[in-house]
Amino acid sequence: MSETVAQTEAAFQVGRVRQFVDKEIRPYTSEFDKEQLIPETLIKKLANKGYLAGNFPKAYGGLGLGPLDYGRLTEEIGRVSPAVRSVLTVHCSLVGESLLRWGSIEQKEKFLPKMASGDTLAAFALSEPSIGSDARNVVTSYTKADKGYLINGKKKWITMGARADLLLVIASCEDQVSAFLVDSNTEGISRSQIMDLMAGRAAYTGEIEFDNVFVPESHLLGNEGGGFAYIVNTALDHGRYSIAWAGLAVAQEALHAMVKYARKRKQFGTGIYNHQLVQEMISNAVVNVEAGRALCTKAAALRAEQHEDATIQTTIAKQFASKIANSVANDALQVHGANGFSTEFIVEQLYREAKVFEVIEGSTQILQQVIARHGLTRFHK
Amino acid sequence: MNQKEQVRQFIESNLIVFEDEADLKDDDNIFQLGYVNSLFAMKLLNYIESEFNVKIETDEMDIKNFSSVNNIIALLDRKLGVTE
Numbered sequence: 289m290s291e292t293v294a295q296t297e298a299a300f301q302v303g304r305v306r307q308f309v310d311k312e313i314r315p316y317t318s319e320f321d322k323e324q325l326i327p328e329t330l331i332k333k334l335a336n337k338g339y340l341a342g343n344f345p346k347a348y349g350g351l352g353l354g355p356l357d358y359g360r361l362t363e364e365i366g367r368v369s370p371a372v373r374s375v376l377t378v379h380c381s382l383v384g385e386s387l388l389r390w391g392s393i394e395q396k397e398k399f400l401p402k403m404a405s406g407d408t409l410a411a412f413a414l415s416e417p418s419i420g421s422d423a424r425n426v427v428t429s430y431t432k433a434d435k436g437y438l439i440n441g442k443k444k445w446i447t448m449g450a451r452a453d454l455l456l457v458i459a460s461c462e463d464q465v466s467a468f469l470v471d472s473n474t475e476g477i478s479r480s481q482i483m484d485l486m487a488g489r490a491a492y493t494g495e496i497e498f499d500n501v502f503v504p505e506s507h508l509l510g511n512e513g514g515g516f517a518y519i520v521n522t523a524l525d526h527g528r529y530s531i532a533w534a535g536l537a538v539a540q541e542a543l544h545a546m547v548k549y550a551r552k553r554k555q556f557g558t559g560i561y562n563h564q565l566v567q568e569m570i571s572n573a574v575v576n577v578e579a580g581r582a583l584c585t586k587a588a589a590l591r592a593e594q595h596e597d598a599t600i601q602t603t604i605a606k607q608f609a610s611k612i613a614n615s616v617a618n619d620a621l622q623v624h625g626a627n628g629f630s631t632e633f634i635v636e637q638l639y640r641e642a643k644v645f646e647v648i649e650g651s652t653q654i655l656q657q658v659i660a661r662h663g664l665t666r667f668h669k
Numbered sequence: 670m671n672q673k674e675q676v677r678q679f680i681e682s683n684l685i686v687f688e689d690e691a692d693l694k695d696d697d698n699i700f701q702l703g704y705v706n707s708l709f710a711m712k713l714l715n716y717i718e719s720e721f722n723v724k725i726e727t728d729e730m731d732i733k734n735f736s737s738v739n740n741i742i743a744l745l746d747r748k749l750g751v752t753e
Contacts, residue, residue: 525711
C-alpha cells in the first residue's frame with residue numbers, strides 16, 4: 289500500500305471511529321459520569337465494532353491495528369469519555385498485550401476471543417492499599433496448592449476492577465513475583481466499586497479482596513518469578529503508551545472546547561479571542577498539542593519497528609502528554625470562566641480527568657527519574 | 670565483534686550509572702548492582718530475540734538467565750546449540 293493510500297485509509301478509519309463516538313458516547317458521557325457506570329449495551333457495541341480488541345491479531349477476533357492506529361483509536365474514544373477509554377487501556381493494553389506477549393497458546397485461545405467479543409472484560413490488578421509505584425513489593429501473596437495456587441490479599445484502585453470478568457493479578461511468594469489469570473467469580477473474591485472519585489467515575493475503579501482464592505496451574509501467566517520483570521513491565525509499557533494517547537486526547541478536546549468558546553464569548557464589546565492573554569493560552573495549547581502528537585506518533589513508529597528505544601520514547605510521550613492534558617484543560621477552563629465549572633461544558637470533566645494521567649502507569653515524578661537517567665547516560669558525549 | 674562483546678556493548682550503552690561508577694565484569698549481576706533499571710529486563714529480552722534471532726521460551730524467562738554477560742552468553746549457547 290502506498291503511503292498516500294495508507295494515510296487515506298487511516299483517515300477513513302479515524303472518521304468511522306469518530307462517527308461512532310459522536311453518536312454512541314459523546315451525548316451520554318456526563319450521564320455515565322453521574323451514574324458511575326458504562327452501560328452494558330455500549331460495551332457490546334464497542335465489541336461489535338472490534339474496539340475491545342483493536343490491537344489484537346485478527347486470528348483472535350481483533351482488528352489487527354498497528355501501534356499508530358491503535359493510538360488513534362484510543363485518542364478518539366478518550367476525547368469524549370476517559371472512562372470508556374480506560375476500558376481499552378486495561379482490557380486491550382495492560383491485559384491483552386501481556387497475554388499476547390507471555391500467554392501460552394492455550395491461554396491465548398481461551399481468553400483472547402472472549403475478550404474480543406466483550407464476553408470477558410479484563411482488568412489489571414497490581415496496586416494495593418500500601419503499594420503504588422513500588423510494584424516489586426506487592427503484599428498480596430500466593431502459595432502453592434494441589435494443582436494450583438492460593439492467593440490472599442487486597443488490591444485497590446483497580447480500573448474496571450469492580451466490573452471485570454478476568455483479573456490479571458500480581459502476587460508474591462517470598463522473593464518471587466508472579467502473575468495469575470483469575471476469574472473474578474472465583475470463590476473467595478469480594479470486590480466493590482470506589483465511588484465519587486474525582487476522575488474515572490464510570491470506570492468501575494475497585495477494591496478487590498482475595499481470601500484463599502484458588503487459581504489452577506494453567507492460569508499462571510509466564511513463569512513463576514517473572515511477574516515483575518516481564519509481565520508488569522510489559523503491561524505498564526503498553527499502559528503508558530495508551531495513557532500517552534489518552535493525555536493527548538484530553539488536550540486535543542480541551543483545545544477544541546477552548547477555541548469554540550473563545551470565538552463565541554464576547555466581553556468588553558468584542559470576542560474574547562481578541563484579547564492577547566486569551567490568545568496566549570490558545571497559542572500554548574496549539575503548540576503543546578502538536579508537540580504531544582509528534583511524541584506519540586514517534587513512539588508509535590518505534591513500537592511498530594520494535595526499536596530498542598520504543599520504551600523510553602513511550603515514557604517520554606506519556607510524561608509530556610499527561611502534563612499537557614493538565615495544562616491545556618486548565619487553560620480551557622480558564623477561558624470558560626465560571627461556565628467552566630458547569631457540567632454543561634465538557635471542560636469541567638476534562639479538567640477533573642486530566643490529573644489522573646500524571647498518577648497512573650508511572651507517576652510524573654517516577655517517569656522524570658527514568659527520563660533523566662536516560663538523558664544522563666545517552667547525551668554525555 | 671563476537672557475541673559476548675555485542676551483549677556487553679549493549680548493556681554498557683544502557684547503564685543508568687556513569688562509567689566511573691561501574692566497572693562491568695562478565696559475572697556482575699547487572700540488576701542487583703543497580704547498573705540498569707527494571708525496564709531494561711524487557712529491553713534486553715527484545716534485543717536478544719531480535720539481534721540473535723532466537724525465541725526465548727516462557728520457561729527460560731528467568732531473570733537469572735539475563736542477569737550477567739556470562740549468563741546471557743550461556744543462554745544463547747544453549748539456544749543456538751553451541752557445544753564447548
